[in-house]
Amino acid sequence: MAKDYVKKPKVMAKEVNLYYGDFHALKGITLSMEENHVVALIGPSGCGKSTFLRCFNRMNDLIPNTKVTGLVMVDGKDINDRGMNVDQLRKNIGMVFQKPNPFPKSIFENVAYGLRVNGVSDAKFIAERVERSLVQSALWEEVKDKLKKSAFELSGGQQQRLCIARALAIEPSIVLMDEPASALDPISTAKIEELIYELKSQYTIIIVTHNMQQAGRVSDKTAFFYMGELIEYDDTKIIFTNPKNTRTQNYVTGRFG
Amino acid sequence: MKTGLQKFTEKFVEGLLFISGSITSLAVILIVLFLFKEGWGLFNETPVEKGSVIALNKSNPVQQLSAAQVKNIFDRKITNWSEVGGNNDSILIFSVNDITNFYSEAELGDSLQFVPQRISELMGKKSGIIAFLPTEYLAKNFEGRILPLKKITLKGFLKGKEWFPTAQPAAQLGILPLILGTLWVSLFAILIALPFGLATAIYIAEIADNRVGKILKPVIELLAGIPSVVYGFFGLIVIVPLVQRTFNLPVGETGLSGALVLAIMALPTIITISEDAIRNTPRAMKEASLALGATHWQTIYKVIIPYSISGISAATILGIGRAMGETMAVLMVTGNAAIIPHSILEPMRTIPATIAAELGESAHGGLHYKALFALGCVLFVMTLVINLTVDLISARKKYSK
Numbered sequence: 307m308a309k310d311y312v313k314k315p316k317v318m319a320k321e322v323n324l325y326y327g328d329f330h331a332l333k334g335i336t337l338s339m340e341e342n343h344v345v346a347l348i349g350p351s352g353c354g355k356s357t358f359l360r361c362f363n364r365m366n367d368l369i370p371n372t373k374v375t376g377l378v379m380v381d382g383k384d385i386n387d388r389g390m391n392v393d394q395l396r397k398n399i400g401m402v403f404q405k406p407n408p409f410p411k412s413i414f415e416n417v418a419y420g421l422r423v424n425g426v427s428d429a430k431f432i433a434e435r436v437e438r439s440l441v442q443s444a445l446w447e448e449v450k451d452k453l454k455k456s457a458f459e460l461s462g463g464q465q466q467r468l469c470i471a472r473a474l475a476i477e478p479s480i481v482l483m484d485e486p487a488s489a490l491d492p493i494s495t496a497k498i499e500e501l502i503y504e505l506k507s508q509y510t511i512i513i514v515t516h517n518m519q520q521a522g523r524v525s526d527k528t529a530f531f532y533m534g535e536l537i538e539y540d541d542t543k544i545i546f547t548n549p550k551n552t553r554t555q556n557y558v559t560g561r562f563g
Numbered sequence: 564m565k566t567g568l569q570k571f572t573e574k575f576v577e578g579l580l581f582i583s584g585s586i587t588s589l590a591v592i593l594i595v596l597f598l599f600k601e602g603w604g605l606f607n608e609t610p611v612e613k614g615s616v617i618a619l620n621k622s623n624p625v626q627q628l629s630a631a632q633v634k635n636i637f638d639r640k641i642t643n644w645s646e647v648g649g650n651n652d653s654i655l656i657f658s659v660n661d662i663t664n665f666y667s668e669a670e671l672g673d674s675l676q677f678v679p680q681r682i683s684e685l686m687g688k689k690s691g692i693i694a695f696l697p698t699e700y701l702a703k704n705f706e707g708r709i710l711p712l713k714k715i716t717l718k719g720f721l722k723g724k725e726w727f728p729t730a731q732p733a734a735q736l737g738i739l740p741l742i743l744g745t746l747w748v749s750l751f752a753i754l755i756a757l758p759f760g761l762a763t764a765i766y767i768a769e770i771a772d773n774r775v776g777k778i779l780k781p782v783i784e785l786l787a788g789i790p791s792v793v794y795g796f797f798g799l800i801v802i803v804p805l806v807q808r809t810f811n812l813p814v815g816e817t818g819l820s821g822a823l824v825l826a827i828m829a830l831p832t833i834i835t836i837s838e839d840a841i842r843n844t845p846r847a848m849k850e851a852s853l854a855l856g857a858t859h860w861q862t863i864y865k866v867i868i869p870y871s872i873s874g875i876s877a878a879t880i881l882g883i884g885r886a887m888g889e890t891m892a893v894l895m896v897t898g899n900a901a902i903i904p905h906s907i908l909e910p911m912r913t914i915p916a917t918i919a920a921e922l923g924e925s926a927h928g929g930l931h932y933k934a935l936f937a938l939g940c941v942l943f944v945m946t947l948v949i950n951l952t953v954d955l956i957s958a959r960k961k962y963s964k
Contacts, residue, residue, distance in 0.1 A: 363854055365850060365853070365854065368846075368849075368850065368853070370772075370773070393856045393857070393858055394856065396853065396854055396855065396856045397855070397856030399854070400854070400855075401850075401851070401854035403847050403850065403851060404847075405847060407845065407847040407848050407850075407851045409848065409851070409852070409865075409866055409869075409870075410866075410869050410870050411869070419852070419855060419857075419865070420855035420856060420857075422865075423852070423855060423856060423857035423858070423861045423865065424855075424856050469851070472851070472855065473854075473855070476855055476856060
């Protein structure tokens with residue numbers, strides 16, 4: 307374990323406060339994550355875990371009257387710095403949302419979108435990358451014969467894997483997942499979890515989840531949020547078996563939340 | 564548990580709703596039926612008003628003439644019967660006033676009581692004669708032959724190139740110039756309004772901050788509340804002279820002036836409906852695009868517009884519909900010449916403007932009156948097609964989550 311602490315953190319948050327207007331949504335969050343780890347953010351609804359996730363690709367910018375203080379570092383760079391190119395930052399960070407949200411385009415164009423908007427026009431390169439991303443997200447076998455079809459023709463679980471493929475196509479180093487399986491049936495959920503496990507070797511994954519078992523199954527570390535505060539952050543095993551804080555214990559054992 | 568009174572009240576309210584619904588539907592159906600009944604009557608008529616006839620010499624082999632042929636004969640554009648399928652005989656045009664050229668006052672009688680007799684004689688004598696006569700001047704043993712005229716046909720009505728509904732002796736009822744005028748003016752109005760409307764809708768929905776949007780939107784909706792005659796007045800005073808000066812035209816009342824006024828009038832429809840469609844784009848979809856490193860603009864034209872395209876098309880077509888049916892403003896600024904337009908810089912006349920301008924001066928139940936109703940039916944069909952297209956487009960793509 308000692309070796310881990312020598313590693314540079316991939317993602318780091320220090321004293322992060324976030325306000326929606328007058329509402330203090332995140333209260334002094336400090337934590338760091340290492341490369342090729344899966345970190346689960348858990349906590350009851352409205353505890354700030356999704357908001358915290360959206361700090362890493364500055365998605366909170368889109369919500370009016372939002373103010374962030376503190377330091378968010380990705381690959382050693384302060385992403386809230388004025389000189390930061392947000393589009394460039396987001397290119398390096400893939401995001402998968404709660405509900406599957408494919409674009410009103412073909413399956414192929416959905417995956418190619420990230421490349422196209424980033425100025426890639428080499429058709430051969432795009433085709434290769436699309437195939438690779440779909441293989442990675444375990445969707446290729448199901449869609450290889452209907453790439454020209456609308457993405458809306460896929461089932462919910464397939465759409466969500468398509469969204470993962472879309473996020474992977476831009477070759478990010480970090481993937482943010484905001485309750486990626488909450489709108490899916492158990493079989494699709496199992497597939498997504500399997501996928502997260504496989505992707506770990508290449509990506510750093512931060513996943514927000516309501517499902518405690520899911521957090522236990524897929525993550526290396528778990529952070530428990532409550533009322534905008536980070537209550538406890540430790541190895542997943544410790545959080546679920548021997549948490550230091552009683553609130554964490556109450557939550558993971560299902561006594562509230 | 565429901566009490567008897569509650570049940571009764573529910574039934575009563577249900578009944579009221581049913582009655583008001585049926586009355587409204589019935590009223591709409593009756594209006595449409597009335598429109599078509601009055602309009603359809605046109606196709607049983609000949610182009611000569613009741614109470615008058617066209618007569619020829621008995622030896623003339625011509626069996627039938629069309630309205631256009633009659634007009635050309637009386638305009639002296641056709642001067643020989645061989646041109647309309649008769650003998651090689653020059654045409655002599657005769658109307659009641661010309662009788663004094665052939666007979667003296669004594670021969671016509673003191674109180675003109677012999678006029679019908681003399682006309683009859685004349686009709687028998689002159690082989691090339693064509694006469695336009697009121698029926699009261701027909702003698703009992705009339706020596707001429709009354710010419711049956713071709714009935715007005717739907718095809719002739721739609722494809723005819725001349726609109727002179729009050730022409731004597733035969734009305735010219737061709738509405739092609741009116742249809743084309745309507746289409747030209749509406750089409751240009753949309754071509755002008757669409758880019759501005761779409762740009763404004765995108766600006767309000769996506770770019771403007773909330774405060775600007777909150778001011779801009781009511782202002783645009785206010786545009787829809789201005790009476791059309793005010794737009795017409797504005798067009799007449801501002802746009803007409805502007806068009807005249809800009810293009811150096813003899814008159815400024817052109818299709819373009821009408822299109823400009825209509826474009827301003829169609830803007831609120833286009834803006835509000837497109838803006839709603841753009842706002843309906845799920846936030847998750849915008850965020851997905853931005854999260855992939857797309858800029859705001861790339862997101863707008865690669866995701867938001869494709870997503871809301873059916874709403875935008877519906878807005879466009881509704882805008883066209885509004886432009887087509889608009890009457891007053893167009894009547895005031897387009898110049899109202901019923902000729903087939905060759906460029907947008909010519910005066911044009913639209914269907915609604917024609918109806919509004921002419922219905923007051925047409926005799927109830929007469930040929931002109933029926934022709935205007937038939938014109939109304941044509942406009943009704945045109946707007947119906949447009950509304951059905953909107954339904955089709957908005958039903959076509961309903962993107963589910």
